[in-house]
Every structure is written in structure tokens, then in C-alpha cells.
Amino acid sequence: APESPLSSAEESVKSLGEPPASQPPASESSEPCEPLPVPGHSGLSIQEMVAMSPELDTYAITKKVKEVLTDNNLGQRLFGETILGLTQGSVSDLLARPKPWHKLSLKGREPFVRMQLWLSDPRNVEKLMDMKRMEKKAYMKRRHSSVSESQPAEPGLPGGEGSQSGSPQHQQHQLKKPRVVLAPEEKEALKRAYQQKPYPSPKTIEELASQLNLKTSTVINWFHNYRSRIRRELFIEEIQAAAGEGSSPSARGSKAGEGDSCDGTESDGTVEGRPGGVSGSEGNGADLKEVKEGMGLEMSSGPPAPQDTATSALSPPGTSSQKGSAIGSLFSFSETAPIARNPRDSSLRKKKAANLNNIIHRLEKAASREEPSEWEF
DNA sequence: TTGGAGTCAATAGG
DNA sequence: CCTATTGACTCCAA
Numbered sequence: 001a002p003e004s005p006l007s008s009a010e011e012s013v014k015s016l017g018e019p020p021a022s023q024p025p026a027s028e029s030s031e032p033c034e035p036l037p038v039p040g041h042s043g044l045s046i047q048e049m050v051a052m053s054p055e056l057d058t059y060a061i062t063k064k065v066k067e068v069l070t071d072n073n074l075g076q077r078l079f080g081e082t083i084l085g086l087t088q089g090s091v092s093d094l095l096a097r098p099k100p101w102h103k104l105s106l107k108g109r110e111p112f113v114r115m116q117l118w119l120s121d122p123r124n125v126e127k128l129m130d131m132k133r134m135e136k137k138a139y140m141k142r143r144h145s146s147v148s149e150s151q152p153a154e155p156g157l158p159g160g161e162g163s164q165s166g167s168p169q170h171q172q173h174q175l176k177k178p179r180v181v182l183a184p185e186e187k188e189a190l191k192r193a194y195q196q197k198p199y200p201s202p203k204t205i206e207e208l209a210s211q212l213n214l215k216t217s218t219v220i221n222w223f224h225n226y227r228s229r230i231r232r233e234l235f236i237e238e239i240q241a242a243a244g245e246g247s248s249p250s251a252r253g254s255k256a257g258e259g260d261s262c263d264g265t266e267s268d269g270t271v272e273g274r275p276g277g278v279s280g281s282e283g284n285g286a287d288l289k290e291v292k293e294g295m296g297l298e299m300s301s302g303p304p305a306p307q308d309t310a311t312s313a314l315s316p317p318g319t320s321s322q323k324g325s326a327i328g329s330l331f332s333f334s335e336t337a338p339i340a341r342n343p344r345d346s347s348l349r350k351k352k353a354a355n356l357n358n359i360i361h362r363l364e365k366a367a368s369r370e371e372p373s374e375w376e377f
Numbered sequence: 378t379t380g381g382a383g384t385c386a387a388t389a390g391g
Numbered sequence: 392c393c394t395a396t397t398g399a400c401t402c403c404a405a
Contacts, residue, residue: 075393090384092395105382107402179387180398199380221399228381229397 050106050113058098061115066095068119074128082131083118084111097232182222186212190222198227 069079080091094111101109118124182190193200193208200208200223209216 077393086383087385088394089386089396092393093384093397096395099382105403108383111383176387177399181388182398218398222397224380225398228383231381 046110046113047106049117050109053109053113053116055101056109056112056116058101058104058112061112061119062095062098064119065115068125072125072129074125074132078128078132078135082128083124084114086111097236099232099235103235180214180218182214182218186214190219190226194223194226199223 065079068074069076075088076091076095077088080086080088084091086094098112099108101112104112189212190208193204197204205216205219205223208214209219212219
């Protein structure tokens with residue numbers, strides 16, 4: 001397997017100039033100061049670097065980082081805490097489902113710039129490995145000398161192993177919310193509800209909550225999270241679809257269909273398609289996946305609005321880096337989309353349908369907003 | 378207020 | 392230990 005030719009994510013992140021065209025006059029708010037100073041690099045703060053950074057291929061960066069970490073037996077926790085300033089769970093999520101650069105907010109790009117920076121110098125790996133050793137050493141030392149010592153001075157590790165001395169100790173008011181864990185059926189019910197209405201009204205939410213015997217806030221949170229995560233699923237599928245083969249090989253580069261417009265980026269065939277399989281249930285069985293059909297409304301299949309897509313990703317001025325063949329894959333339109341007469345289909349279509357519902361919801365919302373005023377058409 | 382983006386942190390599996 | 396999942400929270404913009 002040829003696999004990636006070692007990315008070589010050149011990019012000296014601090015190349016281009018782009019003098020702060022939009023420089024808020026000295027507004028600069030406080031800034032608790034960087035928890036993570038960022039290696040050495042000129043005096044720039046990461047925020048500044050993020051602002052100047054050219055478009056990065058988040059997927060490639062992520063892939064590389066995962067590779068380096070596993071190759072060197074470095075964990076996400078250590079990497080996240082010391083390099084990114086994030087917790088293990090966040091790192092896992094980020095590495096597994098990186099959002100395309102253009103869909104990230106300034107804040108969201110920060111971790112990727114940090115990763116890129118980290119990857120740029122092989123010595124960084126060594127440093128991390130050193131830290132790992134040091135941690136281990138400290139750990140060993142601790143458990144060795146604490147043979148009979150349970151000093152109150154142990155921030156971490158509550159595990160006083162050995163003797164669990166019975167001081168029931170306070171828990172104060174037994175705080176610590178137990179963390180709600182939704183039962184599979186509850187999730188099913190919520191997903192079903194989502195299919196019909198991605199944006200339930202307060203009233204609907206109340207109903208769901210009482211029917212499922214859940215707190216209203218839990219239902220609300222669930223919808224927030226689910227929508228958000230469904231969105232990400234779409235992102236990665238877009239990337240995968242775009243990355244693949246066929247038509248235009250090479251042209252690596254972070255290209256993802258820009259688009260809030262739901263364009264069809266399907267390349268049927270090629271990928272894995274259970275031949276003949278007519279019944280639903282496709283292979284992947286993750287959670288978010290598997291959005292069952294049943295949207296409340298019929299998807300009127302109008303030809304996808306052309307949509308200008310003028311979104312020109314101002315390519316970084318000059319900068320030796322590869323500039324892209326952007327336009328090339330910017331729109332991997334498949335005229336077939338509108339025609340697709342295929343009834344049964346992958347969950348992708350369903351998700352897109354849900355996404356469409358999203359858009360519809362917004363339009364309706366906007367339309368209903370009072371403002372009897374005119375729309376000037 | 379509502380919804381989105383980022384995260385945290387408790388947990389469940391390995 | 393480590394990683395993946397996921398309910399809840401914080402910030403922010405509209």
C-alpha cells in the first residue's frame with residue numbers, strides 16, 4: 001500500500017504577510033495570557049499566527065499527528081495537555097473528526113496550527129517523549145515512597161489505593177451530578193423525533209421530556225449535541241467523498257465541498273456498495289450514522305440552486321506553498337444528483353435531507369419573524 | 378433567547 | 392494505562 005508519501009506539510013506557517021488589514025484599534029482585551037506559550041517562535045501569540053495562517057489541510061495534519069503519536073507510543077492525553085492545551089477526549093474527537101479548515105472558527109483553528117507547528121520540528125517528538133519518561137518516573141517515585149503515607153497533598157489521583165481509610169469524608173452534599181446516561185431506547189426515540197423535527201419547539205421538547213421522563217434541559221442538550229455531531233458527520237463524509245479517487249487523482253490538498261448549500265457529492269459506485277443489497281441497513285453502524293428515513297416532509301427535488309460560490313478563499317499572498325488547484329475540485333458536482341432516482345439510498349442522503357430540513361427551518365423562522373415590513377421581494 | 382462551536386470530564390471498552 | 396463517546400457547559404453572535 002503506497003499510502004501517504006509523507007505529507008511533508010511544508011507550510012511555514014508564518015510566511016505570508018497579510019498585514020493586519022483589519023486591525024481593531026488597540027481593543028485587545030485582556031488575555032489571561034497564554035497557557036501555552038507556543039514553542040519559541042517569534043513573539044507572536046498563537047492567535048496571531050492563526051490569523052495569518054494559510055489554509056491548512058486539517059485532515060492531513062490530523063492523520064500525520066495520529067501517525068506520529070502511535071509510532072512513538074505517545075498518548076493523546078500528554079499530547080493534548082502539553083501541546084494543545086486540551087483534554088484527552090477533545091483530542092480524540094479532534095483527531096478522529098477534523099472539520100475542514102474553512103468551516104472552523106478562529107478558535108477552532110488554533111489546535112490545528114499548534115499541531116502543524118509541532119509537526120514542523122522533529123525535535124518536538126523527542127521532547128514529548130522526554131516528558132513522558134519524566135511523568136513515569138514521578139509516578140513510580142510516588143507509589144514507591146507512599147507506602148504508608150496519604151498526604152493531603154495529592155491533587156490528582158484520588159486513588160489512595162491501599163488503605164481506603166474510612167473517612168467517609170464529606171462529598172459535601174453529595175454533589176457530583178451522576179451524569180445522565182440515556183438508554184438506547186431513549187436515544188432511539190430522540191433520533192426519531194429529530195428525524196421529524198430537527199428543531200423542536202419548546203412545546204415539543206417538553207412533550208418529549210415528559211414522555212421519556214427526562215429533564216427538559218437534557219432533551220435540549222441532546223438536540224444541540226446531535227445536530228452538531230450530525231453536521232460533523234457530513235463534513236467528514238464530504239471529505240472522504242472528495243478525497244477519493246476516480247476522476248481527479250493527485251491534487252491533494254484540503255479540498256472539501258464548500259457549501260452550506262447541499263450539493264450532492266456522491267460518487268456512487270466505486271466506494272463500497274453492497275451489490276444487490278436492497279434492504280436498508282448499510283454497513284457502518286456507528287451511532288450517528290443510521291439516520292432512518294421518515295422526514296416529515298417530502299424533499300422536493302429541485303435542481304440544486306447554482307449558488308455562486310464566490311467564496312474565494314483568498315489564497316495567501318504568494319507564499320511558496322502550493323496554491324491550489326482550488327477551483328478544480330471546489331465543486332465536484334454530479335449532475336446526477338438531481339436525477340438520482342434511486343429510492344433506497346445511503347444514510348448520506350437522509351442526513352442531507354435532515355440538513356435541508358435545517359435550512360427550511362431557518363427560512364421558515366425568518367419568514368415568520370414578525371417584521372411585517374417588506375421583503376422587497 | 379436560540380443555536381452553533383468548542384470543550385470538558387465522566388465513562389465505557391480495550 | 393489508552394482511546395472513543397457523549398451529556399453538559401461556556402462563549403458568542405444574531
